[in-house]
Amino acid sequence: MIINGERVDSVSGETYITYNPATGEPVAEVAKATIEDAERAVQAARQSFDYGKWRHFPVNKRARILNKIAAIMRSRFNELVELEVLDSGKSISAAQGQVMQAIEDFEFYASAIVGHRGNINNVPSGFFNYVLKEPVGVCAQIIPWNYPLMMAAWKIAPAIAAGCSVVVKPASLTPLTAIVLTEICHEAGVPAGVVNIVPGPGSLIGDYLVEHPKVDKVAFTGSTPIGKDIMAKASKTLKRVTLELGGKSPNIVFEDADIDAAVAGSLFGIFYNTGQSCEARSRLYLHENIYDDFMEKFVEKTKQLKLGNPMDPSTHVGAIISRNQLEVIDSYVKSAIEEGATVLVGGHEVKVQGFEGGYWYAPTIITNVTPKMKVVQEEIFGPVVVVQKFKEEKEVIEAANDTIYGLGSAIWTKDHARATRVATQIQAGIVMVNCPFSAFPGTPFGGYKQSGFGRELCIETLDLYTEDKSVLAYYGTRPINPFGV
Numbered sequence: 001m002i003i004n005g006e007r008v009d010s011v012s013g014e015t016y017i018t019y020n021p022a023t024g025e026p027v028a029e030v031a032k033a034t035i036e037d038a039e040r041a042v043q044a045a046r047q048s049f050d051y052g053k054w055r056h057f058p059v060n061k062r063a064r065i066l067n068k069i070a071a072i073m074r075s076r077f078n079e080l081v082e083l084e085v086l087d088s089g090k091s092i093s094a095a096q097g098q099v100m101q102a103i104e105d106f107e108f109y110a111s112a113i114v115g116h117r118g119n120i121n122n123v124p125s126g127f128f129n130y131v132l133k134e135p136v137g138v139c140a141q142i143i144p145w146n147y148p149l150m151m152a153a154w155k156i157a158p159a160i161a162a163g164c165s166v167v168v169k170p171a172s173l174t175p176l177t178a179i180v181l182t183e184i185c186h187e188a189g190v191p192a193g194v195v196n197i198v199p200g201p202g203s204l205i206g207d208y209l210v211e212h213p214k215v216d217k218v219a220f221t222g223s224t225p226i227g228k229d230i231m232a233k234a235s236k237t238l239k240r241v242t243l244e245l246g247g248k249s250p251n252i253v254f255e256d257a258d259i260d261a262a263v264a265g266s267l268f269g270i271f272y273n274t275g276q277s278c279e280a281r282s283r284l285y286l287h288e289n290i291y292d293d294f295m296e297k298f299v300e301k302t303k304q305l306k307l308g309n310p311m312d313p314s315t316h317v318g319a320i321i322s323r324n325q326l327e328v329i330d331s332y333v334k335s336a337i338e339e340g341a342t343v344l345v346g347g348h349e350v351k352v353q354g355f356e357g358g359y360w361y362a363p364t365i366i367t368n369v370t371p372k373m374k375v376v377q378e379e380i381f382g383p384v385v386v387v388q389k390f391k392e393e394k395e396v397i398e399a400a401n402d403t404i405y406g407l408g409s410a411i412w413t414k415d416h417a418r419a420t421r422v423a424t425q426i427q428a429g430i431v432m433v434n435c436p437f438s439a440f441p442g443t444p445f446g447g448y449k450q451s452g453f454g455r456e457l458c459i460e461t462l463d464l465y466t467e468d469k470s471v472l473a474y475y476g477t478r479p480i481n482p483f484g485v
């Protein structure tokens with residue numbers, strides 16, 4: 001772990017092993033943080049924020065250091081990619097895109113912070129009011145295992161750009177790239193104590209950070225149940241909270257869509273990152289007139305997806321993060337069968353040659369589902385898509401919105417009027433129109449409903465790492481004496 005700019009062991013001396021999900025083999029031995037370590041990290045962050053110089057640096061100096069972080073990441077691109085693949089089991093093509101985006105996040109916030117400013121308000125003559133954007137303070141940043149480096153970048157970049165100090169709690173399963181990123185931050189010139197990282201169990205370390213009175217804000221990405229727990233616990237000290245939680249995103253293909261584009265985009269929409277994406281388009285809605293045509297192509301292409309050596313650039317689908325997660329996915333598929341659905345493709349574990357010790361699951365398509373089935377309502381977080389047919393636009397919008405979640409969504413149509421009409425009615429933070437991608441640096445990412453609140457990846461994120469301070473001054477010639485005494 002890294003506390004106050006130094007690579008340190010746990011106070012307890014405890015460590016744990018992280019495994020490569022593609023092989024089941026150990027990758028690294030990592031310090032396992034205890035509460036005492038989390039306390040040390042909070043104190044280091046507090047010290048650097050309250051008495052350090054980072055937040056007082058001219059903004060262009062902070063920006064320069066963020067750009068330097070990006071430059072070092074770029075120069076170590078292949079190493080970061082390889083480490084991400086080893087630690088998470090994802091395919092190298094997915095890891096490359098995510099490491100590239102992590103780099104671009106730092107570049108984006110290096111620029112964005114320079115243009116982030118307060119304002120001056122109109123007040124009566126003689127008065128003067130200006131609003132300062134001040135860093136919110138010490139931020140606990142808790143991240144999941146599905147995009148280990150990218151999530152670390154989404155959290156660290158805007159926070160330190162704004163002048164905050166952070167304590168990062170990576171997912172226990174995938175701490176490695178976030179630790180390297182923390183080292184890179186220091187190499188680039190971030191002062192000691194501004195970025196600290198404490199790998200360890202979420203229930204212990206995460207909890208401690210969330211309840212800590214010296215932590216000002218919690219930024220969390222993870223599952224909806226843990227997000228609710230965090231919000232409740234953070235309320236005791238009234239911390240600022242942003243939550244990026246689960247999803248069950250609809251993917252709607254209208255009869256006038258470009259079917260080949262929709263098939264390709266829908267395939268990527270669910271099977272990218274082995275379906276372990278919060279914005280995975282896991283509910284496919286097909287207009288009845290194109291259902292057969294679409295499904296023929298979609299099934300065919302799903303069967304062509306290549307599982308295998310994650311380091312092979314031609315691999316499409318990587319491993320599942322853990323045995324445990326694989327069993328969760330499989331039990332969802334079994335529940336669908338019990339409830340009367342049809343598993344059209346996949347629906348089982350796969351043995352991959354040369355990777356027999358890893359956790360692999362076949363890309364899975366489920367049909368004959370009804371709206372209340374578990375596989376239609378709950379986030380599976382694996383390579384499983386459920387397919388439903390629709391007739392009317394109104395009907396499909398209702399179906400799309402019939403979930404507790406509201407993160408992503410995608411619509412496929414050549415009719416721009418329809419695209420705009422439907423986009424306004426979908427209850428989700430993101431609507432993709434004829435587009436397989438859900439986010440670029442600069443575009444808001446976050447949820448409606450129980451997918452959380454707050455937006456990341458965009459300029460507005462900086463507002464979530466700053467407080468508005470209103471300075472109201474009086475420069476009039478006559479003293480004001482409201483009491484008149």
Ligand code: NAD
Binds near residue numbers: 207
């Ligand atoms: P998780 O909620 O189990 O864990 C996320 C993080 O929280 C981990 O670092 C974990 O150690 C920590 N944690 C666990 N219990 C905690 C507690 N009681 N207090 C504080 N921290 C605790 O989720 P996961 O299994 O790692 O990740 C998958 C989930 O993340 C999915 O539900 C997915 O939808 C969601 N996700 C959302 C987004 C988004 O942007 N909306 C992005 C990626 C993942």
Ligand code: MN
Binds near residue numbers: 020088
């Ligand atoms: Mn791992």
